[in-house]
């Protein structure tokens with residue numbers, strides 16, 4: 001569904017991503033973990049065309065998308081739940097959701113709005129009686145639900161999420177992750193950027209760790225035939241070995257390929 005190959009990204013003269021390789025197969029939930037400043041947001045911005053790739057290719061559903069305008073990438077079916085949610089506090093929940101539907105062609109938008117609204121409210125029932133409330137009056141968890149629901153209203157084929165659990169209480173995080181697992185079970189392809197590696201790896205099919213300096217390593221990968229319970233056990237094993245946040249934070253200081261390779265062997 002998504003393939004990133006040998007991607008380099010610079011801000012000015014500073015290289016943020018180095019030869020990044022990543023893939024997300026259709027129906028998979030892949031996660032990227034990594035400490036602050038390692039380039040996770042930059043990677044998502046490169047995928048959606050908000051920053052330019054200096055080298056490398058990005059392919060979505062068989063089409064090269066690097067260098068294309070963001071609107072076009074969104075129209076191809078990629079939706080983002082951005083870092084910090086990016087809601088407009090005075091707009092109501094319903095207005096946010098209808099804005100999300102604007103990724104769809106106008107005719108489709110009208111025909112599907114009611115169904116799609118029902119579907120996202122089924123996923124996040126807490127939003128049902130808050131539709132008329134300004135988003136700014138909602139709790140952090142509810143705001144995150146609005147941001148996810150808004151992205152889903154555009155019926156994406158690939159959902160990108162940038163640290164949806166930041167600042168939320170454990171119970172709320174569990175609710176958000178349960179919703180992501182459900183979306184995955186319904187067949188949606190998801191790329192989840194997280195600092196909460198434990199929660200992310202528990203629901204992921206495939207995992208990557210990004211180290212400061214922009215090097216990436218695949219740290220968990222599951223055969224498509226692996227059953228659910230095996231996957232969960234495997235995920236927990238991985239977490240113990242190397243995916244505690246502090247462990248990931250130690251991945252690349254200083255960043256080195258040897259460091260990454262050792263950790264891969266450790267799994």
Ligand SMILES: Nc1ncnc2c1ncn2[C@@H]1O[C@H](COP(=O)(O)OP(=O)(O)O)[C@@H](O)[C@H]1O
Pocket residue numbers: 011016034035036037038039040041042043
């Ligand atoms: N617009 C920008 N201009 C220059 N440097 C940036 C910009 N955005 C991020 N950076 C730098 O790029 C690096 C990666 O940032 P970012 O992708 O936001 O990391 P993460 O999302 O993993 O915290 C950091 O060192 C950050 O300071």
Ligand SMILES: [Mg+2]
Pocket residue numbers: 040041042083162
């Ligand atoms: Mg970030």
